[in-house]
Amino acid sequence: MASTAQLFITCLAEQFFPGVLKGMVGLLERLGVQVAFPQDQTCCGQPFFNSGSWTQARELARKWLRAFGETDGAIVSPSGSCVDMVRHHYPHLFPPGTPEHALAEATAARTFEVTQFLVNELKVTDVGARFPHKVTYHASCHLLRGLGAREEPKALLRKVQGLELVPLPNEETCCGFGGVFSVIYPEVSQAMMAAKIRAIEASGAEAVVACDAGCLMNLAGGLRKLRSPVRAMHLIEVLAADRGAP
């Protein structure tokens, strides 16, 4: 089946996790998907929307829709929160009955977070990956509750050769990133991050896996500060790591 996927790379992944993006391209192509990259994309506008600047969010949404609206196939992204933005908030930014609203709805309907795309659209859980390590999974909030993706990431992890998936205490509790929250209320963000890291350490895992750049920036930074040997990885990196050591 030759399907097409338009890459929605997201501003955070582009700036800070280019390896995840490259890994995603390789993974999708291995699964027979033809990958395209609309070059005009920048940011979906979520940071502006979440911080109350809806005028700017709307502007960026328009630009995003211009970049993706005329493309074919599924739009695939490694970020649950960005996909949640497009799927659930884009339509509300434009008055119902307008062409923009219609375009937003149509485009939203074919925008997928990558684990949901793999499992629900491509019907694949075993991508032939091998990662013989103890791994624990943190359920990013927008992916979990915004998109309802509770099982897909874990279904993929369970099929990775050699991977031992250990439970994360309070797996579904927020890590404390929250976008602007991390800079508006840093002390509270810190306490939440610390609680999540304590849980990660209690799990005994060598790596914590998540599907959102925000969570990963937060956790990786926190683990780094503690000089912890635990590595924070995007699930794509695990799926793309088919040759041993992290």
Add this chain to the structure above:
Amino acid sequence: MSRAMAPIDFRANAQRVPATMPAAVQKATTRFLGTRAALVDLLGQELWQTLRQAGHDLRLHAITHLDHYLEQAEREVVKAGGQVHWARDAAEANRIVLDIAREHGVRLAVKSKSMVTEEIGLNHALEGAGIRVLETDLGEYIVQLLGVGPAHIVVPAFHLSKEEIADLFRTKLGVEALAEAQQLTQIARLRLREEFLAADMGISGGNFLVAETGTVVLVTNEGNGRMCTTVPPLHVAVVGIDKVVPDWESLTVLLKLLARSATGQKLSCYTSFITGPARTKGDTGPGEYHLVLLDNGRSRILETPETRETLLCIRCGACLNICPVYNTVGGYAYGWPISGPTGAIFGTQILGTKVAGGLPFASTLCGACNDICPVKIPITEILLRLRRRVVEGDEQEGPMGPTMARTGAKMGALALGTPWLYRLGSRLLKVAQAPFRRDGWLAKLPPPLNRWTMVRPFPAFAADFRTWWRARSREGPRSH
């Protein structure tokens, strides 16, 4: 609470939270979440979700036809021999209760736990006029002795140790007190019994107001609610206009949701139903009954369809229990008696963005509250709307944030939204960071991102996907 309140500084409040608070909060919330989950499992997810949807729909129906149901409730209460008063704001409500108290020469009033009376500062108003007002819910009695507000809407004093409470009783009540829960409860029981019997007036709130018969419903565990509304000769109930429920069938749904969500009980120990004063003398209830219907900004919340579901709240506290932010800071950080997610959305609208504009941002938008709310209030949707109200303003209020923030947003959107600027910026940042970059991390950043780096390092800027993509497009994709 009047408009004269100082702005709530959530960050400063959070910084002042005692080190013992998070563990104490989490002990309480974990307990309630556990007992709640057990009962939801017993009922079954399907029935639970059906109840939630029903609860949402009937409450929405009630508030979107509120004028009709308020008039019906008033008619029924009057028919039953009660008196109904309407209060536009806190000051008016306090005046009404004070007038009733003065008319009857009230010197001592006993009060059952009521968030709405905390909202309007009723105790303060009565005490200012020389009337002694006693909180009778054990947790409220304790925090009242301490001179502070409640830290949780269901268990107001959860954060205090039994040693602290014993000390408090020794100092304020002048009694021998052992640091043991049963003993301390017994002390409060004996003390408050005297007060119940001596009180001239009982004050309550109302968990619900059933329009069909004008009945106020009180959901309690200790018996103080019954005491306050049975023993004194006069009962005054203060109820927000948002508490209306159309009929008894609807009430059934809400009663099935409330105690399970709040404390993990199928029903609380006492659910009392009061329609007017005691109808005959032999009935041993209060001979006189007043219902005060309070607006205090609720009608304004109704004006905005996208936020009016704020009024569906049945004050169960489940959203507090599940909120990771509440679990970190406890109730006092929110700066007014109703805390947690519901307190944030309700407070921002009741108090206005000038006072409470920081509250909608005191959330990571994780959404756990939406899933646990028994009446399916779209809390994070409302938080987002209120953030927009703070920053851009809307039909209700002008923008609150500093102009700099709006200019910053405009500039940020320009940089992020213009592809060549975005790509240029990305390249420039990679260059500019060079002196500060260590091992793929930036230990310090200038404001406002210094608030990030004070907690943990920031990842280095590393964008090279577009170059990589262009290169492979020239070479053709490698086979795998």
Add this chain to the structure above:
Amino acid sequence: MSPAREEILGKVRTALHRSPDSPVPAVPPAARVRPRAAGPAGAETEVLLAEIERLAGKTRRLASRDDLGAALAELIAAEEVRKATVWATPDLLAWEVPATLRARGVELVSPQADKRLVAQCDLGITGVDLALPETGTLVLRSSPERPRVVSLLPRVHLAILRPAALRADLHQVFSEVKADGSFVLITGPSRTSDIELTLTIGVHGPKSLHVWVVEA
């Protein structure tokens, strides 16, 4: 008409784009939930008592009113009852509960007496108008024969019911009692977890709850 009333109703109507003659549709059908169906007749009493025991109430099943005398004697001794107050409902009078108490040396205080006297009672005895097995709930109505203070002020509350009082669901209960001026649902003895989340039974309401079923 009070100006506050007009202003509040006016604001509400404006906010909702309604006028005084705007229609009010029925409560939406999705907001109606099917009530719990009754379990098998014999089992419901067991369910009720088991639930009450789970809530730290104490229960007994009595085959007939003939067993009341002995049961009351035991309770009086166990709870050291010297003063009691009783509902004046037909069942309790027919069962001669006041007389039985008197015969055991218990002083009877009228519920309509001064509340301080009633508050000194060790025991308050009521009937039970309706009961809900699923939640272990007793429904007590109020009237001159059913004064509220009897189940509230004394130290111990004894509630005596017949199986006929059982109902399957709150729906049935409310349809029967909603027109009352006052009634209460009692689910277990009074309690609090306000101090360090430690459960304490017996706060402001009675410290203990006894529920007896008289089968015949």
